Amino acid sequence: MVDQSPLKIGIAGLGTVGRGVFKILEQKAKLLELRAGRPLMVTAVSGREKSKSRGINLKNLTWYDNIEHLAGDPEIDLIVELIGGASGPAYELCKRALKAKKSLVTANKALIALHGAELAGIAENHHVGFAFEAAVAGGIPIIKTIKESLAANNIISLAGILNGTCNFILTKMQEEKKDFSSALKEAQGLGYAEADPSFDIEGTDAAHKLAILSALAFGCPPNFESIYIEGIKNITPPDIEYAGELGYVIKLLAIASLDEHEGKQELEQRVHPCLIPKSSDLAQVHGVLNGILLECDSLGKLFLEGAGAGEGPTASAVIADIIDTAAGRGSLPFNMPVKLLQKIKPAKMSDHQGAYYLRLKVSDEPGVVAAVTTILKDKRISLDSLLQKPVKSSATAQVVLTTHQTTEETMLKAVAAIAKIPHVLEPPHMIRIEEI
Amino acid sequence: MVDQSPLKIGIAGLGTVGRGVFKILEQKAKLLELRAGRPLMVTAVSGREKSKSRGINLKNLTWYDNIEHLAGDPEIDLIVELIGGASGPAYELCKRALKAKKSLVTANKALIALHGAELAGIAENHHVGFAFEAAVAGGIPIIKTIKESLAANNIISLAGILNGTCNFILTKMQEEKKDFSSALKEAQGLGYAEADPSFDIEGTDAAHKLAILSALAFGCPPNFESIYIEGIKNITPPDIEYAGELGYVIKLLAIASLDEHEGKQELEQRVHPCLIPKSSDLAQVHGVLNGILLECDSLGKLFLEGAGAGEGPTASAVIADIIDTAAGRGSLPFNMPVKLLQKIKPAKMSDHQGAYYLRLKVSDEPGVVAAVTTILKDKRISLDSLLQKPVKSSATAQVVLTTHQTTEETMLKAVAAIAKIPHVLEPPHMIRIEEI
Numbered sequence: 001m002v003d004q005s006p007l008k009i010g011i012a013g014l015g016t017v018g019r020g021v022f023k024i025l026e027q028k029a030k031l032l033e034l035r036a037g038r039p040l041m042v043t044a045v046s047g048r049e050k051s052k053s054r055g056i057n058l059k060n061l062t063w064y065d066n067i068e069h070l071a072g073d074p075e076i077d078l079i080v081e082l083i084g085g086a087s088g089p090a091y092e093l094c095k096r097a098l099k100a101k102k103s104l105v106t107a108n109k110a111l112i113a114l115h116g117a118e119l120a121g122i123a124e125n126h127h128v129g130f131a132f133e134a135a136v137a138g139g140i141p142i143i144k145t146i147k148e149s150l151a152a153n154n155i156i157s158l159a160g161i162l163n164g165t166c167n168f169i170l171t172k173m174q175e176e177k178k179d180f181s182s183a184l185k186e187a188q189g190l191g192y193a194e195a196d197p198s199f200d201i202e203g204t205d206a207a208h209k210l211a212i213l214s215a216l217a218f219g220c221p222p223n224f225e226s227i228y229i230e231g232i233k234n235i236t237p238p239d240i241e242y243a244g245e246l247g248y249v250i251k252l253l254a255i256a257s258l259d260e261h262e263g264k265q266e267l268e269q270r271v272h273p274c275l276i277p278k279s280s281d282l283a284q285v286h287g288v289l290n291g292i293l294l295e296c297d298s299l300g301k302l303f304l305e306g307a308g309a310g311e312g313p314t315a316s317a318v319i320a321d322i323i324d325t326a327a328g329r330g331s332l333p334f335n336m337p338v339k340l341l342q343k344i345k346p347a348k349m350s351d352h353q354g355a356y357y358l359r360l361k362v363s364d365e366p367g368v369v370a371a372v373t374t375i376l377k378d379k380r381i382s383l384d385s386l387l388q389k390p391v392k393s394s395a396t397a398q399v400v401l402t403t404h405q406t407t408e409e410t411m412l413k414a415v416a417a418i419a420k421i422p423h424v425l426e427p428p429h430m431i432r433i434e435e436i
Numbered sequence: 437m438v439d440q441s442p443l444k445i446g447i448a449g450l451g452t453v454g455r456g457v458f459k460i461l462e463q464k465a466k467l468l469e470l471r472a473g474r475p476l477m478v479t480a481v482s483g484r485e486k487s488k489s490r491g492i493n494l495k496n497l498t499w500y501d502n503i504e505h506l507a508g509d510p511e512i513d514l515i516v517e518l519i520g521g522a523s524g525p526a527y528e529l530c531k532r533a534l535k536a537k538k539s540l541v542t543a544n545k546a547l548i549a550l551h552g553a554e555l556a557g558i559a560e561n562h563h564v565g566f567a568f569e570a571a572v573a574g575g576i577p578i579i580k581t582i583k584e585s586l587a588a589n590n591i592i593s594l595a596g597i598l599n600g601t602c603n604f605i606l607t608k609m610q611e612e613k614k615d616f617s618s619a620l621k622e623a624q625g626l627g628y629a630e631a632d633p634s635f636d637i638e639g640t641d642a643a644h645k646l647a648i649l650s651a652l653a654f655g656c657p658p659n660f661e662s663i664y665i666e667g668i669k670n671i672t673p674p675d676i677e678y679a680g681e682l683g684y685v686i687k688l689l690a691i692a693s694l695d696e697h698e699g700k701q702e703l704e705q706r707v708h709p710c711l712i713p714k715s716s717d718l719a720q721v722h723g724v725l726n727g728i729l730l731e732c733d734s735l736g737k738l739f740l741e742g743a744g745a746g747e748g749p750t751a752s753a754v755i756a757d758i759i760d761t762a763a764g765r766g767s768l769p770f771n772m773p774v775k776l777l778q779k780i781k782p783a784k785m786s787d788h789q790g791a792y793y794l795r796l797k798v799s800d801e802p803g804v805v806a807a808v809t810t811i812l813k814d815k816r817i818s819l820d821s822l823l824q825k826p827v828k829s830s831a832t833a834q835v836v837l838t839t840h841q842t843t844e845e846t847m848l849k850a851v852a853a854i855a856k857i858p859h860v861l862e863p864p865h866m867i868r869i870e871e872i
Contacts, residue, residue: 299575312736316734323587
């Protein structure tokens with residue numbers, strides 16, 4: 001028998017997204033009831049200060065200062081966790097809610113990346129739903145796509161622009177020739193970057209999302225700790241310019257793939273800036289948008305692009321999860337019983353195979369290029385392109401080169417050797433190339 | 437109680453897609469069982485000739501020459517219809533299968549565009565699943581995305597490249613400067629176009645898919661008959677070239693939007709070639725790929741791109757539907773009870789508002805451009821750009837112009853008047869511009 005009674009919802013966290021969820025549930029109540037097959041009714045909320053003005057009418061709602069009491073409210077069928085943070089109150093609330101046999105919907109990527117498997121186990125034991133579409137790429141339905149739409153496929157690799165802040169900064173640097181810090185300031189001014197932006201620009205946020213996507217794509221527990229992470233702070237205007245001359249743009253990508261290494265399967269997960277061809281789908285992802293490219297065995301390539309953050313897009317994903325729960329259309333949090341998830345050996349970054357871009361500031365003396373190329377030759381790294389540009393009103397030049405495939409270990413040794421050449425005036429700028 | 441018994445499947449139609457579905461179900465049986473929560477087992481098939489070699493082992497399967505008997509097989513839980521065609525055996529099979537309380541999965545766009553609402557009604561009355569993800573855009577999960585992932589949104593408009601054959605031809609014309617007929621021949625040689633290609637190149641196939649998408653997006657029954665359809669046969673190399681000079685590419689788009697007209701909601705549905713900006717996501721959809729751009733109120737823009745046809749991609753979508761059925765994760769075929777779908781008045785194409793591209797072959801005499809622009813001025817159509825190019829070794833010239841927004845009716849009158857100017861040597865080439 002289909003359940004047509006109202007689904008009673010408690011919302012924890014009334015920041016931008018929480019208010020967005022509340023407003024859409026209220027404003028589109030009739031439409032959502034039609035789509036869910038039953039009314040969706042917010043009955044309780046919890047936030048920091050009850051008296052704060054939020055544009056929400058709290059009159060018919062139960063207010064909880066204490067989230068433990070929200071989790072224990074016997075009226076509630078489903079808790080929406082929008083507090084954020086990998087540990088502390090969000091984690092406590094989620095555990096309590098699931099143990100109290102309430103379904104759980106969250107947008108909390110850090111929580112899922114670090115405690116997703118544990119929480120999924122609790123949800124499975126208590127036979128309740130646990131969904132987190134909004135945790136990755138905001139409104140882009142990447143989680144449902146991987147879990148349900150690609151169910152006939154083995155996923156070979158995935159690559160995504162998963163952090164809108166970084167993509168906004170890199171887009172501004174590319175389109176308006178800004179440097180990193182002024183692009184960051186503009187992002188902060190527009191509310192796209194936090195006052196302390198380190199979580200975004202150092203790649204941690206993208207890595208949390210990557211851990212979730214690889215778990216779903218490859219059937220393993222999320223393994224955030226093993227991800228190689230490098231942020232975008234060291235990307236400079238000359239890098240953007242030379243990349244452009246070579247037919248590339250620079251993007252912060254989160255990449256995961258299953259690879260064979262010495263006869264064994266390994267999972268490579270990495271977040272770092274990349275040179276990607278201008279013709280790539282991911283190169284067309286501008287500003288704060290997110291984009292994800294999946295390579296699958298039966299379907300081939302699939303590309304999704306849309307808003308990765310913000311009130312509307314994130315609330316859209318949260319409510320899609322709520323409606324799935326209301327309609328009894330659940331799937332297991334990681335698409336299979338959590339005890340069947342198989343750990344996959346993490347690939348070593350030193351074994352990574354790829355092509356590289358290198359920019360060197362050198363004094364404009366004979367023999368510098370010969371010294372650099374000799375080092376590459378000795379390491380059996382083969383050159384793809386090389387260009388040298390004089391720097392105006394100085395006795396220095398920029399040498400920019402790209403290599404064919406080599407290993408990270410070999411490349412790092414070459415870079416260390418190149419750094420020691422006397423006429424190389426700065427630590428070399430190395431960026432990985434992805435022909436994606 | 438979750439059903440863990442095998443889901444017994446009958447496949448009708450063993451062409452490319454049918455064989456693909458069969459092979460994946462066999463080769464990935466263990467993985468799919470894990471994802472579906474129960475085994476998926478093909479127990480019966482039906483095709484044209486039992487003796488034909490298909491690379492499929494029929495030994496443990498029941499073979500039906502007569503699809504009526506397949507529909508009546510009491511063993512079967514779910515029928516996969518891959519016969520094709522809007523009427524005849526496919527339609528008969530689907531009705532019988534649903535009435536025999538079997539779930540139905542199909543890739544048949546013509547059938548859904550023309551009989552989808554009727555079949556959905558039968559499925560609802562008999563409480564069985566009826567899914568057709570593979571009917572639109574092959575492996576791209578556009579139907580699930582609209583029905584489930586965008587459930588919190590009102591969709592404002594959608595525009596898609598939904599026919600890989602046309603997109604292949606237009607891509608070849610653009611990239612290799614081929615004319616229409618040699619690009620078509622290449623498509624036929626590669627198996628991307630049928631011997632009789634009219635269904636694809638005249639826009640019918642894209643319109644079938646559009647009818648399905650608009651029904652899902654706007655909550656109305658599919659209304660194929662009201663779609664304005666224009667194919668790509670009249671697109672010429674000069675159009676592609678001049679479009680390029682103006683910053684556009686030419687694509688066959690299927691577009692649907694809800695518009696207000698004289699205070700009433702109207703549904704505009706149209707399939708025709710368009711000039712779209714080179715920077716558009718849809719302009720990056722090359723070759724046989726499909727792409728869809730959705731504009732939604734909460735989420736904003738969402739873009740999906742992938743393989744729109746072929747064995748693997750279509751089978752991938754069919755099996756996703758099978759797994760949803762097996763896992764009890766169904767939704768109503770049109771996302772709400774079919775009796776609640778609301779007919780929406782079709783917009784008249786003559787009321788369409790848009791910008792236009794016009795190419796004229798004229799004799800190289802004074803006064804031609806003046807005559808053309810006077811007609812436009814009299815119709816209050818404002819010019820956006822105009823270029824005139826001499827045609828080598830002839831006394832003729834090409835005049836290419838683009839307009840600002842006007843109505844289709846006004847533009848057609850202007851074009852008719854321009855065609856009557858004595859120095860205009862050919863019927864004018866008019867293509868709509870979409871700033872998408």
